[in-house]
Amino acid sequence: MRIIIVGCGKVGRTIAEQLSEENHDIAVIDPNGVAIHDVTNNFDVMGVVGNGASYNVQMEAGIENADILVAVTGSDELNLLCCLIAKKAGDCSTIARVRNPMYNKEINFIKEELGLSMTINPEFAAATEISRVLRFPSAIKIDTFAKGKVELLEFIINEDSMLHDISVADVTKKVKSDVLICAVKRGDEVVIPNGSFMLKENDVVSIVASPLNSGSFFRQIGVQTHQVHNAMIVGGGTIAYYLSEILLAMGIDVTIIEKDRERCEQLSELLPNAVIINGDATNQDILIEEGIEHCESFVSLTGIDEGNIFLSLFARNRSKAKIVTKINRISFDDIIHTFNLGSLICPKFITAEYIVRYVRAMQNTIGSNVETLYRIADSDAEALEFKIRENTPLVGIPLEELSLKDHLLIACVSRNRKIIIPNGKTQIAVGDTVIVVTTQKGLQDIKDILKK
Structure with missing residues (x-):
C-alpha cells in the first residue's frame, strides 16, 4: 500500500520503521531536513522536506495515489489540517494523532465532521x-x-x-x-x-x-489478583492526567508529584480528588516523605527515560509496589530487562500497533479481517484477532486437520459470547472471533495461518 506519514518525531519514525518492514510504499514528510535524512537513511522510505499541510508538498509526496495519510506531528491542529487537505487532494483514508484532553471529549464529532478514518491519542492509550x-x-x-x-x-x-x-x-x-x-x-x-x-x-x-x-x-498459583488501592505518579504530563482520571473513577487514590508549580496548579483544578505535590521526585526525601514505602503502585512518567528508570529502581528497593515505567527513547533490550522495571509502557509502540492493525485490516481479503493486533513478548511475537466471514477456507474443518504454519497457535475462539479454548476437534465457524498467537510477522488474513 502507498502510505504517507507526516511528522518524523519518535512516533512517526516508529510507524515508518514498522510499516516499511511490512513492505509498504512509504513516504515521510517533515520540515526538519535532518529528521528526514535520518529516516530515509535507516529505512526504505521516500522523504520530502516541507510542511505536511501544504497541498504542493503532499502532491510531491504522491497524495494522488496514496491509500492512507497518517499525520503525527506535535500539533493536533496541524494533524487535522493535513488530513483535511489529504481528503480533498487524494481522497485517501486519513489518520490523525489528537492528544489534547480538550479534543478528547469531542473526538467523535471531529472524526465524523472531518471524515477521518481514525484518530489516535498515544497518551490516552498508554x-x-x-x-x-x-x-x-x-x-x-x-x-x-x-x-x-x-x-x-x-x-x-x-x-x-x-x-x-x-x-x-x-x-x-x-x-x-x-x-x-x-x-x-x-x-x-x-x-x-x-x-x-x-x-x-x-x-x-x-x-x-x-x-x-x-x-x-x-x-x-498463589498470586494476588485484586487491584491496587493507591497510586503514586511521578510526572504531571498528559499521560498522568488521563491515568489519574481513569484511576480515580476506579476508586484508586492518586498522588501526583510534579516539579513545575504552574502545572501543579492546573492539575489541582483538573483533578480535584487527586493529591498534587509540587516537588522534585529525584530527591528521595520527597518520595519517602510522601509515603513511597507504603504505596501499592508507583508509576514513573517523566519525560526523561533515564530518570524514570532510576525512580522505578528506587521504588522497587523501598517498597513492594506494582511498578510501571514509561520508556520512549531507549530501546527494549536485554539491559533494560535486567533492571526489573515492572511493566514497561512505550506510547510510540502502542500508536504503531494501532496503525499497523488498521493497515492490515484494509488489506484483508473476503475471508476475514484483522480486528485487533498486539505486539507481545517485547514485540517478538504478535497476537491477532480475526473476524471470520463467509468463504473462509478454514470453516468447518477440525483444527487437527489443518496444516498450520510453524511457530503459530490458535489460542482462542469467541462464539456467541462464549469463550472457547480450542483443542484438535474444535471447528471454526462463520461469525467467530479467532485469536492467533505467532512469532511470524505480517499475517493479514486468517488464511495466512495455513502452509501454502
Missing part, C-alpha cells in the same frame, strides 16, 4: 494500558480481545512459583482453569510452546483466558 495492569497487578501487560471478553496477560514466573520446572501439559492438570499458555519468552528466545515445554523461573509467560478464568488461574 494511560488505559497502565490502568489495566494496576487493576491486575500480577500481570506486566494486559491486552483485550473480543470487546473485553478475552484477555491476553503476560507475567513473570518467580523462583518460588509452583509453575517453575513443570511442563505446559502439567499446568492444565494442576490448575483447574480454562486458560491457554500461548507464548514464552526466555532470554532472547520466544517460543510458541507445546505440551512438553518446560517452564522455568524468570520466563515471561503469555496466557489467553476470559477475565474470570484468568483471575481463577492466578489465585490457584
Whole structure:
C-alpha cells in the first residue's frame, strides 16, 4: 500500500520503521531536513522536506495515489489540517494523532465532521494500558480481545512459583482453569510452546483466558489478583492526567508529584480528588516523605527515560509496589530487562500497533479481517484477532486437520459470547472471533495461518 506519514518525531519514525518492514510504499514528510535524512537513511522510505499541510508538498509526496495519510506531528491542529487537505487532494483514508484532553471529549464529532478514518491519542492509550495492569497487578501487560471478553496477560514466573520446572501439559492438570499458555519468552528466545515445554523461573509467560478464568488461574498459583488501592505518579504530563482520571473513577487514590508549580496548579483544578505535590521526585526525601514505602503502585512518567528508570529502581528497593515505567527513547533490550522495571509502557509502540492493525485490516481479503493486533513478548511475537466471514477456507474443518504454519497457535475462539479454548476437534465457524498467537510477522488474513 502507498502510505504517507507526516511528522518524523519518535512516533512517526516508529510507524515508518514498522510499516516499511511490512513492505509498504512509504513516504515521510517533515520540515526538519535532518529528521528526514535520518529516516530515509535507516529505512526504505521516500522523504520530502516541507510542511505536511501544504497541498504542493503532499502532491510531491504522491497524495494522488496514496491509500492512507497518517499525520503525527506535535500539533493536533496541524494533524487535522493535513488530513483535511489529504481528503480533498487524494481522497485517501486519513489518520490523525489528537492528544489534547480538550479534543478528547469531542473526538467523535471531529472524526465524523472531518471524515477521518481514525484518530489516535498515544497518551490516552498508554494511560488505559497502565490502568489495566494496576487493576491486575500480577500481570506486566494486559491486552483485550473480543470487546473485553478475552484477555491476553503476560507475567513473570518467580523462583518460588509452583509453575517453575513443570511442563505446559502439567499446568492444565494442576490448575483447574480454562486458560491457554500461548507464548514464552526466555532470554532472547520466544517460543510458541507445546505440551512438553518446560517452564522455568524468570520466563515471561503469555496466557489467553476470559477475565474470570484468568483471575481463577492466578489465585490457584498463589498470586494476588485484586487491584491496587493507591497510586503514586511521578510526572504531571498528559499521560498522568488521563491515568489519574481513569484511576480515580476506579476508586484508586492518586498522588501526583510534579516539579513545575504552574502545572501543579492546573492539575489541582483538573483533578480535584487527586493529591498534587509540587516537588522534585529525584530527591528521595520527597518520595519517602510522601509515603513511597507504603504505596501499592508507583508509576514513573517523566519525560526523561533515564530518570524514570532510576525512580522505578528506587521504588522497587523501598517498597513492594506494582511498578510501571514509561520508556520512549531507549530501546527494549536485554539491559533494560535486567533492571526489573515492572511493566514497561512505550506510547510510540502502542500508536504503531494501532496503525499497523488498521493497515492490515484494509488489506484483508473476503475471508476475514484483522480486528485487533498486539505486539507481545517485547514485540517478538504478535497476537491477532480475526473476524471470520463467509468463504473462509478454514470453516468447518477440525483444527487437527489443518496444516498450520510453524511457530503459530490458535489460542482462542469467541462464539456467541462464549469463550472457547480450542483443542484438535474444535471447528471454526462463520461469525467467530479467532485469536492467533505467532512469532511470524505480517499475517493479514486468517488464511495466512495455513502452509501454502
